[in-house]
Amino acid sequence: MLVQMYNVSKTYLNGVKALNDISLKIDRGEFVFLMGQSGAGKSTLMKLLYREELPTRGQIFIASRSIVRMKTREVPLLRRNIGVVFQDSKLLENKTVFENVAFAMHVVGANRREIRERVEEALGLVGLKDKRDCYPSQLSGGQQQRAGIARAIVNRPLIVLADEPTGNLDADTSWGIMELLSEINKKGTTVIMATHAQDIVKRLGKRVIVLNEGRLVADSMPGESIA
């Protein structure tokens, strides 16, 4: 098992109860949708996985290591194995597409040759090779999201966490992004994606976990119908 959560609850300092007694397991190579209304706890669950937040109660294991008991200085190593894609792509405005992707590799101390090769490869995969010297403001929303995905996968993480990556995009562009994520998943990377988009979930036919007010209310495998 790649991800294991046991009785995880999260209450924020301001008293908001975001997650309530969540237990789930996700296997290596799975593609999992995380569904639920706004405020259901999808983003909190994501944040717990890349340890931006710590659970109030419960245990979380990634690749059999407890990330709750993990020391602060080990957190960077955890995060190098997790790629995060945001709804607003979070590209740095003052860096080109190439630099934005290369940035993630500089951070882990890769050498220049390695960086050039891997960034070219990632940009090829997301179809942005010809946009490498553009700044984010010169890209369309879909292209920005592709650049964000390239940054998330360039370090070859075990898991890609995508928090509503199609939230700002029209249907056609969204589908392009979904195809890209499916392709990444087919290469062996586990993908966990939070979304509102019912049509995409239905069309792709993958495992769906549904959250409601911080509780896990449904976990259906492909083919099963969602309540």
Added chain:
Amino acid sequence: MTLANIRFYCGEAARSLFRNRLLSLATVTTVAACILILGIAVLVVVNAQAVMSSLESNVEIVAFLEKDLPEQQQAAIGKEIGYIAGTKEVTFVSREKALRDLEKRFGQGKYNLRETLGGKNPLPDSYRIKATDPHQVPSLARKVARIPGVYKVRYGQGVVEKLFAATRWVRNLSVVVIVLLACAAVFLIATTIRLTIFSRRKEIYLMKLVGATNWFIRWPLFIEGLLLGLTGSLLAVLALAAGYYYLVNSLTVSIAFIPLVTDTAVMTRLAGGLLAVGGVLGITGTFISANRYLDV
């Protein structure tokens, strides 16, 4: 830390300085202003102290000898004064020389003082004594006064004590002023660098998210802070040097009696010190501000 890393850190620092050039300029100006004021304060203090110590070292004791002592005893007294701990220099001034000095001082040689006094010289023989430490003058004077054959000792009693009190006061005040200015500079730089970091918080957040260690994020910031501090203090030192050079040149021509310190060794040390202070301030400012945004 590898060479590639160092290159990346310096590159990141340089790029960030250029991208936030308005803020960088503001920081450099702030640092320059602080260091300039600090430098001016130090220069004022250095010169004030130079004036004070030249005043102090001019303090001397005059020991008047009793009238008509045999030459042998006069010499013995001189020797004995020389043996007292703290004596730097003992000069015998005969009553003849004293009278000539007096004539020079008052009449510039135009009047014959001896004639005016009716051919008699009323002045006694004396010793002029300099102390190694001007602050020892009062106690040295008391010791000299106890020597048999010494009739009276003068060193500007009262005035000397006031002078010493004044110099002590100037020194303490200058230390306080310099410390206050340094604190103000650290505060200003910390604030400006906090602003730099704040403007880059998205970038820092992303670095943490893709697995950057805290030190990986801190290094470019430290280099940036160091560069800001050094550039600012370099500007201040250049301005200070130019201004002081101009001041020295114009003052030595117009008011020659103010002895400005122009010792190159002192000036070099001051310039180096101010540069170092700028660098340290830059790093201290970064250190105060950096940790706050690393908690992601």
